[in-house]
Amino acid sequence: MRVKILAAFKRLAHFGWTSGPGWCTLFPMPHDHSDHDDPHALLPSDPALRVKALETLLVQKGLIDPAALDEIIDTYENKIGPRNGARVVVKAWTDPGFRAALLEDATAVVADLGYYGRQGEHMVAVENTDELHNMVVCTLCSCYPWPLLGIPPGWYKSDAYRARAVREPRKVLAEFGVTLPEHRAVRVWDSTAEMRYLVIPQRPEGTEGMDEEALMGLVSRDSMIGTALAGTP
């Protein structure tokens, strides 16, 4: 009986009869909720209250330890950030053996420095040259190499960057104050899988005598995403 009804609805669907209200509640699609019965609609609409309500409920059910939340926040606020990536870049600038190994197998090389973990399980380092400028985006969500750069900046997660970085990277670069030489190609890496990309910016001229700490000061977060160049001394 149910099969027959479903078949009838499928035929109706061909004629566009199933878009009205009631369809979703009668025969739910395998994965969609309609806007009004989406579970989040059961929670307060103010986002701060919504988070609080979810946390309270999960604590009451014994599923969340608030102290663990504090620990996670402390990790991404204070412990893991773009200075990790800057250290990797400076090592690549100053040690040819390290640079070669990094370009060959970044995951193993950065793990040796202690940079491994959530959202950085599979790393690739891509190097900027006079011929090629690399830039990283995630058009489908916000994939980003957390162990090396921390959590992504607001603009990286914005609709504008996700939509535009692949189609007009040079216009986006201009909004960051970057203009590339005309002959230089741009390669945009759209992080559609679990590979996480780190851009190795070009080492600026006039930095030959600088030590590791001073060089790290030239490596901004944005230069490792590819929306900036390394700073000049």
Add this chain to the structure above:
Amino acid sequence: MSRVHDMGGRFGDGPVVPEAEDVRFHADWHPRALALTLASGSLGQWNLDTSRHARERLSPKDYSRFSYYEKWMGGLATLLVDSGTVSRAELAGTVPPERSPLADRALKADQVAAVLAKGGPVDRPGTIAACFAPGDLVVARRFAENEKIDGGHTRLPSYAAGARGRILRLHGTHILPDAHAHGLGEAPEPLYAVAFAASQLWAHPEHPRDEVVLDMWQSYLTPAA
């Protein structure tokens, strides 16, 4: 047809606004939303692909009006209900919350560092031979849709569907999100970086030498004729 999250190449979004490096969050509740999502994920009731799909399934209206972490909260509410971890009545506050049988799995503060450091690698031993080698010309699947499930999860953006590209490198064999998001197992496949000339993707490319590289599973690709 694609979903609202699949926005690569879209027009009309306005400028990108750079931000200082020391800004981590923009409201007090943002870090809480992040931590709540990660801690709930460690209960093991869903995987990364299920959780991405939960955010993508927000209605286009909600997806567009929600800020980043509101999408995360929307996705989390869906995951908690769909996995049976929380009931709709509990979420609505119409019944008193019941202690969960999963409570002994709750993440403790002293486990956080180890859990975050452990990560969740998705490479698997290769059971399917790689069909393509660097330099091979390929064509991406015509429809940016899940092949098995109507409206299901996929990581093929619509802007690259049907486009002709070049294999740049083989990354290894990775879990296929199109299967994994829907309880169809890990179904690991060879994963490639595939380079597409900007002129293959856009009517008005900015520069003749520009490229976009996407990571694509073998089943997303066919050899170019």
